Amino acid sequence: MHKPIHVAQIMGRMMGGGVEATIMNHYRFLDHDQIQFDFIAQDDSDNIPLEAISTAGGHVYTVPSYKNLPKYIEACEKLFKEIQPDIVHSNMNALSVFPLSAAKHAEIPIRIAHSHSTDNPNEFIKTTAKTLLRPFSKIYPTHLVACGSLSAEWLFGKTAVQSGNVHYIRNAIDLQRFVFNRVQRKNLRDSIGVVDGQFVVGQIGRFSAQKNQMLSIEIMQHLIQIIPDAVLVFLGIGDMMNAVKEKVANLGLERHVRFMGLRHDANSWYSAFDALLFPSLYEGLPLTVIEAQAAGLPIISSDHVTEEAFVNKKLITTVALDSSSRVWAQTLANTFSNTYRRTNIDHTTVLQEAGYEIRDSARDMQQWYQQIAA
Template sequence: MGRMMGGGLEATIMNHYRFLNHDEVQFDFIVQEDSDHIPSKEILDAGGRIYTVPSYKNLPNYIKTCKRLFTEIRPDIVHSNMNALSVFPLRAAKEAGIPVRIAHSHSTDNPNELIKTTAKALLRPFSKMYPTHLAACGTLSAEWLFGKAAMRSGGIHYIHNAIDLQRFVFNQDKRHALRSALGISENQFLIGQIGRFSTQKNQSFSIDIMQRLIQIDPNAMLVFLGIGDTMEDIKKKVAKLGLQPHIRFMGLRNDANAWYSAFDALLFPSLYEGLPLTVIEAQAAGLPIVTSDHVTEEAFINKQLITSVSLQSNPTVWAQTLVDTRTTSNRTTADHIAVLQDAGYEIRDSAHDLQQWYRQISPRPKA
């Protein structure tokens, strides 16, 4: 892992980890020492181990520490979840003689993040130099990191951003309890945004949207779930615009599944994504989603729940689109779970597939 912050990438890995047979497959987690949220108890209770390494920003020390760790613990497989940055731990793994090395692409890039995009562009040509196997959450992220030739060769293993679908089924009791705790009535329009606070997730634009939305619906509320580097700047913007009565910051929660029942719509104005876990979770709950046109359509399994809006559209258009979703909500009668299960997003099935793949590519003799 890179820096663990309780985001969707970490959730995807932990979702699979929970449903692996740990007598067959066990993980050691290598995470950066500047991580904000490492689920240490759950990992250790399941028999995993956790090792911390310096940030990749101190690159020589990072590679040296990774190589030392790989030499000491001798894993059968190194599975890197750092997108374009996987070149560094996988180089260390190759130098340490690890026979199976997986590069896993979870995301893409965005031209507006000039420094990050430039760094990724420089690293992408090396993405296939050190891994022995390639993995991705979807075709967009696969093509972005590994290229069209790798896709045509059929050499990419796809690992769905799967979830425990039943945990996200709409629940009226959870809805009532959470809204009551916030002092929000059943008739108030409650929008949610779940994800780490970062430029990519575009929370600043969400504030602009809310400023317009309350002109249409003065009782509307927005709840943020997550933490991250830009959170304090977003809080300052909210205060400057006098929007505190309409916006709540709930931090990192372990009951995010219940919040999908509490919300009336999910706001998802990301600048770029691979295949966002949050969008999958919201669909399992039958929650209407207003998303940017920079999110891959691969994530739109239940299309009746999705409204895509251009990031070039002004905040008023986004606000009106949110209001329009209130008339299309169908939370309790449709079988939203079946649609996602048929598409391969049930975690038990995906974890079994991952376990079988590990066994297939493992250097250990097959039993």
């Protein structure tokens, strides 16, 4: 009997973020008789979808955090020798140098470095580490992958992109799951005590410096001066969550901010929101922005997000990241005062044509794995 191609996906610390969602989205739509994934996660992960992985026939293995680098590399190499995958596919951006060096020492023939992100000069320590590692990004992989040209150029350089040495895997989604739904809108808004006509701003993503939730709270402080009953809803977890909650309390904004934690019905929340706030310091190609566009949700985004993500430009308003929180608040208020009414208009066709339908993308991924493993 034909054995499926065995791919070890290196996930780092799993916290329910966009990178994990992208890989899991593809995994669900692969033919598991042809391609099978194992997931290598750090033992400090907060959200490993064990049931979804095991149901599809995959396995999860944990290794120490990369913060203890010698132990991390040693554990990866030992694991690769034990499970002998056909392909090691690392999703750790500049940090992929470490698991892929272990994979090379374990004599794994196909090693993929996948760039999902960029960097931000304001995160000095993180950016310095990434800058030091980037020159090594092409030493250990046999194949280079990115979600878009900006993230590809950032990690692998212009020459690799221009010479066609980078394969692209879009941050694709099941588009129909995100289509606007009036019933879901009412039920979710009722669940958080929001009435018809009240302005609900959403932000989805892990709580981290990159996602800039601290700025969101400052924006909210000004927004309620314009729209007094406005509400901000956070979906996600992360290391900075308590600090953000503390800021909300210090500013007396508890009545206007909801923390919903990690939700498995995030697709429905896009129907409940009136606008998506996306003030990220940097991004590769954010899944959340693609999902919001599928739902026809207006997006207020920082100008540090790649334009590649803006497929349906009618839904996008960009604000300079260094603009004041008052400017951000007024921009949000303008979205509301434009009396934008959520409708059942189809927003998915343009996204499918741009390569963001998961069934198409998973088929392409499967064919690519089969091609490089042949």
